[in-house]
Amino acid sequence: MRLLTETQRLAEALGLPADLERDSEEAVDVADDADPTAGGWRRYGIEAYVCLVLIEAAKLSVSTGAAIAFVQADRASSFLVGLLQRCWADLRMVVVPGEVLGCVR
DSSP: OHHHHHHHHHHHHHTOOTTOOTTSHHHHHHHHSOOTTSOGGGGGHHHHHHHHHHHHHHHHHHHHTOEEEEEOGGGHHHHHHHHHHHTOTTOOEEEEETTOOEEEO
16 A cells, blocks of 8 residues: 555656556657656656556555565566466465566465
C-alpha cells in the first residue's frame, strides 16, 4: 500500500495524466524519446514510464495480496518456470519482467 501511495504522489509531482496507461502509445513514445527541453512529465519519459509500471504493479499487489518481484526481461520465462516447478500452493507474486505484469498465484 505504501508503494502505491508513494508512486501516486510521484506521478502527481511529475504531472502524469491520471488516465495515462503504461502501455499507451503516448507513454511508450515519450519513454523511447523523451524531450529534455519539454515541460512536465514529457521531460522525464523513462522515469514517468517506470512510475506507471510501479503504479500498475502496486495496484495488482494490493488487490491480490501478492508480493512484487522485479525480473530481468530475458530471464522472466525461466524465473516463472522455476517458481511453478516449486509448486508453492500459497505463492503470490506480481512479476514485473520488462514490460509485462502478471500475477503468479
